[in-house]
Amino acid sequence: MSDESQFLTFAVVWLALGIGSTLYVRSRPTTPEKRRAHRIMAVGAGVAFGALTTWLFPSSASLMLPVVVVITVLNLRNTRFCDHCGKMVHMRPFERMDFCTRCGAPLPAPWADG
Ligand SMILES: [Zn+2]
Numbered sequence: 001m002s003d004e005s006q007f008l009t010f011a012v013v014w015l016a017l018g019i020g021s022t023l024y025v026r027s028r029p030t031t032p033e034k035r036r037a038h039r040i041m042a043v044g045a046g047v048a049f050g051a052l053t054t055w056l057f058p059s060s061a062s063l064m065l066p067v068v069v070v071i072t073v074l075n076l077r078n079t080r081f082c083d084h085c086g087k088m089v090h091m092r093p094f095e096r097m098d099f100c101t102r103c104g105a106p107l108p109a110p111w112a113d114g
């Protein structure tokens with residue numbers, strides 16, 4: 001495969017995964033299910049990203065893999081779900097966000113279960 005088609009494959013697979021997993025998480029009926037689905041998707045996306053990178057760009061894999069781990073942890077840490085309205089709230093890195101952007105209810109702690 002040429003570099004261009006490798007990159008295109010990567011972009012298409014990644015976009016499809018991103019859209020699919022977002023729709024899947026949003027379609028869960030309850031907040032705890034959304035939270036659980038998001039965790040599975042975030043870890044799955046990290047693994048998929050690592051596998052794709054290793055497959056398509058083997059020479060940069062050793063550089064990319066630690067980055068993938070950090071991004072996955074930040075993604076898990078920075079995504080919260082409102083217990084009140086179920087909205088998925090993304091926080092920017094290093095910013096505290098304690099209230100839902102849609103309904104203003106207090107958001108649960110980053111690693112809260114339930
Ligand atoms: Zn809310």
